[in-house]
Amino acid sequence: MKRVATIARHTFKEAVRDKVLYNLIVFALLMIGSAILFSSISVGIQRIIVVDLGLSSISVFGLIMAIFIGIGLVAKEIDRRTIYNVLSKPVRRFEFIIGKYLGLLLTLVINTAIMTAGFYAALFYQTRRLGLEDLAPLATIYFILLQLAMVVSLAIFFSTISTPILSAVFTFSIYVIGHFLSEMRWLGQTTGSGVVKGAVAALYYLLPNFSNFDFITQTAHGERISGLLLTSNSLYALLYVTILISASILVFEERELR
Amino acid sequence: MTSRGASVSKWLSPRRLCWPILVAGFASMFVVQTQIDLERGTYAQIADVLYIPNATILRRLALGNEGLLADIYWTRVVQYFGRKHLEHTEGMYKYKLLAPLLRITTDLDPHLLIAYRFGAIFLMAKPPEGAGQPEAALQFLRRGIVANPDYWRLWQDLGFVYYWELKDYKMAAKIFAVGSERPGAEYWMKALAGTVAAKAGDIQTSRFLWSEIYRHAETDDVRRTAEDHLAALAAAEEIEKLNQLLGVYQQKTGREAHWFYELYAAGLLRGVPRDPSGEPFVIGPDGRTALGPNSRVNLRLLQ
């Protein structure tokens, strides 16, 4: 347990010292700020634009960060053999995986918090007041964070089986596919073939369904997330992360570090 | 020899723990996902389409990818239509989002011809086949022609809306005439202009136009509706002929027929007449030809 905490702490330290991460945060904040510019050209829907663009920025940059640190701090470490330093100590392989994940998760939470602060600053600047209804986007941001937690666990999983670049590509691809699972399933249902229907349905339940967490447009229009959906999605993310981490551990226990 | 994370006891090795976690995880996820689907059903995956953004803003945000965005919206149009089509709601508001969706798509890419053609057919068609908004169809097509003045088929579609839905044969003839001058226009456009002007709406012309649509259909929905219309037209023609025969039968025998078999027995028919969907015609209580109960032909399309 202590070792897991050590690895987590160290991973966090390593992540926050990376200049690229700082650049990404700055860009994210810039994007959020630019939402204000955009809103000025669309009369009547200023708030919608700011929320829409702001949340989308958090989502996009969060994704870039998640993939970047996931690959940079795990795939690269395995690839560049920095990991020898760790595994030659009395550290079990599963401790490495779990420690890495927790460290990365902490980094993501902190970064998202910073971007959220920027978001609310932009919102305040735009609407000149912040009321209780402005708390609603917090739930949406929480959903984004759940997505990022899943992305990072995907990155770790692919890091255990593949090179840094390929891991990044795979992670990103699954993220994209995971957004279109509903469409895929709808298409599958409209075909005649039972085999296709079955295969598509299986994929729908096996692949991570990122669209479960998409709520940005709705939030921009003032819709609220129900408590039931909050719990269900949290449970889903927790389950999927557990699955991916377990799979990573399984692979990593047997992985040879040439 | 493989690694076993030596912990408290070899029984609790990561391998032994992880496999059941994987299995249990996926099983639970199935349950949770179903719950989420139910919950989100109220928000509906495609319901975000309800929030039609302003087209100008969308163009600006597209950052050069308008074509891509247009394509995405086009797939949404098809999905939306397909979904709504399967629903059993009736009424004018079944496809209320079709027009705005098409509008955004063509705002993003004014040269997306397939959208105009699709829109023409399904905006003009009466519910539950389409949105029942022929005026919207006209407007939409006119915008398409402005953006693509040389594409003669848009003229064909515009004329068709006047012809089929609005039954304004004069306008239709005029438009067919103009369209026949466009580059690439096929020879029959000119002939059509003449026929429509002279004979107003007749089955031959309608059949021709619908089969043109069928042959050049680029989406399954359009093909399907063209098929349905052609079937209805063929059935209507058949029904006319059969009614004539019924008249002949009555004159000959002095009785009203109740079954087509009687006409067959009288030598007026060579077999039991079937409609384009393969179901036999029947004689209705009013003594006139009607579609069988299992017929898949939809005569309401001809209204």
Add this chain to the structure above:
Amino acid sequence: MLAVETTGLTKDYSVGFWRKRPRRVLHDLSLRVERGEVFGLLGPNGAGKTTTLKILLRLVFPTSGTARILGKELDDVTTHERMGFLPENPSFYDYLTAEEFLHYAGDLFGLAASETRRRAGRLLEQVGLRDSRNVPLRKFSKGMLQRVGLAQALINEPELVFLDEPMSGLDPLGRREVRDLILGLREKGITVFFSTHILSDAEMLCDRVAILNRGRMLGCGELREMLELGVASTEIVIETRNSALLDRVGSYGTMVRTGERVRVQVPKESDVSAVLGIVLGSGARIVSVIPVKMSLEDYFLAQVAESAAKPEGTESLAAAGGQK
């Protein structure tokens, strides 16, 4: 209790993308390392030295065979508490300072923070990095990285230290320092197991060595014994200008002339008397006659030539003695 003991360690790697063909990189390796000695694993690049080390450190898993470290089986990860490891061409965390890196290492061993601090400070002093302790590792030169690597290998005061090519990339000063460090470890009773392809280093440091080539062990034992296996050649230095004499002498061995002085290396012991006779007979002056003991390099080259002479197939049969 032996420090390290391997029995029949064999490793196959699967090569190829579609049809996996196994490539054997270690054949049936059996060696023993006594406690408190400096043991050298020698061989050219690609001999399997690093593979052996990785197997012992559980980074790679053997295809067959067993090994024990400090009396414990290989799969016992707690043995690592008593071990240290310096990998070849180590790469570290760019953004940590030397001090932070050692603290991390100590933390991973479960040492108390204060203890870690104390030891880190002492070790950095020992490897001469005290002034660079707050410098990020990415600014370190190769030699400095090697030294920090040694420090982290020793942070837990191990009983057994594994070093993979510890001298690689170091300048002569650095190599001397590492050599002194290793000798210092031996004095403290710590077992040192290091691999190298630089035989002179091994000659200077090792008590016992094992020689690997292409995955096979060509010899293992006390260095002294192996090198006393014969005189390599005899070096005779004479002074003469007599070219006729030199022609006759030249047929017995290689010659190097520097002005009047001629060095002749006579490989065969039996020829020495013949050469001496010829020289004495001509009246030339004999400056010195020195038997040159075989160096480890000579021994190694001889072994390699011998094994190369035998075709691959027969060798494995003989070595395996019926095993698969």
